[in-house]
Amino acid sequence: MATTTVADYLLRRLREWGVDKVFGFPGDGINGILAAWGRAENNPKFIQARHEEMSAFEAVGYAKFTGRFGVCIATSGPGAVHLLNGLYDAKLDHVPVIAIAGQTSRSAMGGSYQQEVDLLSLFKDVASEYVQMVTVPEQLPGVLDRAIRVALTERAPTAIIIPSDVQELEYSAPTHAFKMVPSSIGVDWPTAIPGDTAIARAAEILNAGQKVAILAGSGARGARAELQQVAELLGAGIAKPLLGKDVIADDLPYVTGSIGLLGTRPSYEMMMGCDTLLTVGSSFPYTQFLPEFDQARGVQIDIDGKYIGMRYPYEVNLVGDAAATLRALIPHLERKQDRAWREDIEENVARWWEVMEAEALVEADPINPMRLFHELSSRLPANAIVAADSGSSANWYARHLRFHGDMRGSLSGNLATMGPGVPYGIGAKFGNPDRPVLVFAGDGAMQMNGLAELITIKHYWQEWSDPRLVIAVLHNNDLNQVTWEMRAMEGAPKFVESQTLPSVDYAAFAASLGLQGITVDKPNDVGPAWDRALAADRPTLLDVHCDPNVPPIPPHATLDQMKDAGRAILKGDQDRWGVVKEGVLTKVQEFLPHKEH
Numbered sequence: 001m002a003t004t005t006v007a008d009y010l011l012r013r014l015r016e017w018g019v020d021k022v023f024g025f026p027g028d029g030i031n032g033i034l035a036a037w038g039r040a041e042n043n044p045k046f047i048q049a050r051h052e053e054m055s056a057f058e059a060v061g062y063a064k065f066t067g068r069f070g071v072c073i074a075t076s077g078p079g080a081v082h083l084l085n086g087l088y089d090a091k092l093d094h095v096p097v098i099a100i101a102g103q104t105s106r107s108a109m110g111g112s113y114q115q116e117v118d119l120l121s122l123f124k125d126v127a128s129e130y131v132q133m134v135t136v137p138e139q140l141p142g143v144l145d146r147a148i149r150v151a152l153t154e155r156a157p158t159a160i161i162i163p164s165d166v167q168e169l170e171y172s173a174p175t176h177a178f179k180m181v182p183s184s185i186g187v188d189w190p191t192a193i194p195g196d197t198a199i200a201r202a203a204e205i206l207n208a209g210q211k212v213a214i215l216a217g218s219g220a221r222g223a224r225a226e227l228q229q230v231a232e233l234l235g236a237g238i239a240k241p242l243l244g245k246d247v248i249a250d251d252l253p254y255v256t257g258s259i260g261l262l263g264t265r266p267s268y269e270m271m272m273g274c275d276t277l278l279t280v281g282s283s284f285p286y287t288q289f290l291p292e293f294d295q296a297r298g299v300q301i302d303i304d305g306k307y308i309g310m311r312y313p314y315e316v317n318l319v320g321d322a323a324a325t326l327r328a329l330i331p332h333l334e335r336k337q338d339r340a341w342r343e344d345i346e347e348n349v350a351r352w353w354e355v356m357e358a359e360a361l362v363e364a365d366p367i368n369p370m371r372l373f374h375e376l377s378s379r380l381p382a383n384a385i386v387a388a389d390s391g392s393s394a395n396w397y398a399r400h401l402r403f404h405g406d407m408r409g410s411l412s413g414n415l416a417t418m419g420p421g422v423p424y425g426i427g428a429k430f431g432n433p434d435r436p437v438l439v440f441a442g443d444g445a446m447q448m449n450g451l452a453e454l455i456t457i458k459h460y461w462q463e464w465s466d467p468r469l470v471i472a473v474l475h476n477n478d479l480n481q482v483t484w485e486m487r488a489m490e491g492a493p494k495f496v497e498s499q500t501l502p503s504v505d506y507a508a509f510a511a512s513l514g515l516q517g518i519t520v521d522k523p524n525d526v527g528p529a530w531d532r533a534l535a536a537d538r539p540t541l542l543d544v545h546c547d548p549n550v551p552p553i554p555p556h557a558t559l560d561q562m563k564d565a566g567r568a569i570l571k572g573d574q575d576r577w578g579v580v581k582e583g584v585l586t587k588v589q590e591f592l593p594h595k596e597h
């Protein structure tokens with residue numbers, strides 16, 4: 001075909017933006033684009049998932065682990081509907097993703113035609129920053145360019161709808177005329193730094209305090225050296241919300257690790273004891289894990305004025321780039337002479353890691369899930385990327401993995417949806433084919449979608465220069481996280497009908513796809529299984545038979561609360577109440593809190 005169609009031009013413009021991969025699934029609502037893809041010799045590369053929600057998760061994973069924007073594509077009607085959950089994951093975790101969806105022909109619109117869903121309304125909430133339908137060719141470059149720039153500016157998903165007949169029209173560029181919107185490619189960003197007066201006010205607060213706590217979230221990524229320098233000067237510890245787990249390494253003695261329900265005791269202690277709070281690039285929502293309102297003076301740094309000043313009554317709210325703002329602050333900070341607070345934090349952290357190890361080594365039936373994470377922790381390659389699904393694995397990911405080097409890690413932090421683990425891993429591999437990628441997923445998540453998405457791994461893994469993608473399945477025949485939430489928060493026993501899962505041979509399923517499948521049902525086999533997976537010449541699934549009676553214990557739990565959660569022992573109905581491992585309770589208590597909160 002000699003002429004350039006709208007679809008041809010769409011792909012060309014994506015290439016000009018540097019897009020080399022698009023995650024999608026076909027359908028006749030995008031047939032015009034697929035035909036153009038064939039003409040473009042699959043550039044950008046079309047990556048076929050089993051389900052459009054997976055395409056969206058893969059685009060989110062790709063964006064999270066590359067720092068670039070992700071692109072996904074789906075057909076009209078059902079395909080577009082399937083994208084939604086993945087796009088909400090992008091929205092809630094502030095990830096730039098562009099969704100492209102087909103639509104019925106313009107001539108059929110409004111006629112209750114097959115697969116006609118009102119996509120502008122469907123995407124209105126999830127892509128609230130920008131959703132547009134392209135109805136004439138001249139609209140295309142402007143709409144696509146804006147969808148990309150808005151996604152990058154707002155760190156949000158945006159959506160473009162292209163009716164099937166428009167895809168096949170001859171492309172015609174916007175002209176230098178009334179009601180035309182010419183457009184251009186690319187964007188360069190400023191480095192935002194607050195003014196001198198604001199920096200001085202912040203420094204005054206940080207210098208006045210004796211016990212400084214730092215909360216560093218995903219917005220602090222790229223500010224590692226500065227965070228270290230500030231923590232050093234202020235004698236502070238650094239706690240990390242889930243999405244910020246990889247912003248600073250856990251092998252620094254003053255990094256207290258995760259915070260919140262899935263957090264660590266040293267983070268909790270630090271927040272409860274501090275007199276000054278410095279929050280950098282975090283909108284951690286759980287106020288109850290931050291200091292009491294009248295306890296600490298607060299300074300917040302965030303790139304986005306829309307999200308600053310929330311969650312705590314900060315005295316100074318600095319809108320700016322994390323690294324640049326910290327660099328501006330540093331010359332104004334006085335080194336704290338009294339290091340007692342810092343020493344206290346370091347002692348707590350050292351003891352906490354010992355407790356974590358002891359907990360992980362408590363015997364269970366058959367495998368203590370903490371052991372699975374613990375054994376990996378010491379084997380983690382410095383360039384590993386880790387993804388965890390929602391479920392009990394998120395707890396162990398948060399508490400037991402000791403990140404070091406340039407490791408990256410993420411999960412569905414705010415939507416907390418089940419299902420992103422395996423597709424995040426795939427997106428991570430396509431963004432970083434030379435890095436090992438490790439995924440933790442529950443058996444519920446595998447049954448929901450992970451098993452099917454293993455087929456996508458089978459389809460593509462040989463293209464990755466480092467073939468190591470390891471899926472560790474927490475095989476506990478239970479929707480365990482919710483079972484424990486019911487027990488601990490509702491005081492209700494396990495409702496077997498909703499919670500128990502049918503058992504599946506996950507390793508055999510993986511092996512049937514030509515992947516390495518390893519069943520692990522003895523505690524001492526966990527370490528060697530990781531060794532095999534990390535030395536393999538192909539992706540591996542570890543089918544790990546985990547004990548559902550190891551409770552994910554919140555760091556602030558008192559012994560009584562923990563015993564309460566394990567009422568099993570009192571009630572005797574083991575299946576419904578679970579039997580909390582006595583050893584786990586005892587080990588956690590070895591980490592004696594300074595005070596009971």
Ligand SMILES: Cc1ncc(C[n+]2csc(CCOP(=O)(O)OP(=O)(O)O)c2C)c(N)n1
Nearest residue numbers: 391392417418442443444445478479480481
């Ligand atoms: C799409 C979706 N449905 C339901 C939930 C509620 N939920 C959160 S964790 C969980 C259990 C997950 O079970 P599994 O994947 O087996 O992991 P486990 O906790 O057993 O390790 C459920 C049902 C959710 N977060 N997302």
Ligand SMILES: [Mg+2]
Nearest residue numbers: 442443444478
């Ligand atoms: Mg499970």
